[in-house]
Amino acid sequence: MTDVESTEERSAGALSGIRVVDLSQIAAGPYATSLLGDFGADVIKVEPPSGDPLRQIDNAFGEGESAYSFSVNRSKRSVRIDVKSPDGRAVLDRLLAEADVFVISMRPAAARRLGLNYESVSERFPRLVYCSITGYGEDGPLVDRPGMDLLAQARGGTMGTTGEPGRTPVKVAPAIADFLGSYLACNGILLALRVRDRDGIGQKVGVNLLDGQVSLLPNLSVAYHRTGVPFRPQGGAQSNIVPYQVFETSDGWVVVACLIQKFWVTLCRAVERPDLVEDPRFSTNADRVRNRGELVPVLAALFAEHPTSHWMKILEAGDVPCSPVNALEDVFVDPQVVHNGMTLVLTHPRHGEVVTVNNPIHLGSTPAQPRGYPPDAxxxxxxxxxxxxxxTDQIRTLRAGGAVL
Structure with missing residues (x-):
């Protein structure tokens, strides 16, 4: 567990000196900029007068203080600006004039109405890296439709390939479309900054949630376009690898992943069923896939005889790829997760400890250094x-006119 307050001296982060103006809302953009902030970027979150709508999703920390908002808004500062007003827009432009990165998550038509589309912004600030995060892209038949995590999971194939055979499609519980969008945005921003260092000019980074979900399908896509046979949900199994799935134990679940032939052999030895290796029905992975209906019930009956801890001890000793199926509360006490320091403790001035997940990117010389706490709007x-x-007088005047809050 990492406590941000325990670091008395902070070295210069990988992104120290980079200024990010973040006009994005909800999850994908704010989480992306938090990750950049962890590495030292100065992130200024620009919120509308009413604050980011994500603040209202739940009341875990009080009204307007949602756990969801707290989870994606560390390592940044917050200002409230009415960018629709002339004076507010002038403030935003002053921020952009000294910024390296601008992140926005509006539908393209809304950005154009506000003069915040790439063409308008880049004309005035050509060195600025402009990152647009949308639901479906900058044009096309869905360009004017609202986009969000659930819709991207549904349209992009994630829900259609997840769940039990013949049952209702299942949403992946973590906001995979949003958070994959966050990582893609970070990657794109860093690439664009590298090009700016080389060529002296900024560019547009376009990320959309739909493309992110489709990008998760390379193995399923190639197989489908080659064979013409579409993948269908397999529950906790894999259609083209056997055994590569979850099995019920006497007190829970265990995952066994025999990705290559070597691990099929070690599995059979570990569970004391060497006869399965010799059975011609199960000799190769292709044989096991073809005879899945005969093999899986044998293994299922075997794993059901003992608790998960029993099987984990045996399988790990036999070098069989395996894992328990951790519930959320199990994840944060898992020995490897604890060792990796993936639990982060932020200290909030009103709410005390705020426990969240740490930055998963580990740099040797300039590691992530999450700082502060999720600020108020x-x-x-x-x-x-x-x-x-x-x-002081100018700020007072701007506040009195409602341009800033």
């Missing part, structure tokens, strides 16, 4: 505006 408005040259 507009908590740093005065501080940030002062840094950008506004004096």
């Amino acid at each position: 507009g908590e740093h408005t005065d501080e940030v505006l002062a840094e950008y040259g506004y004096d």
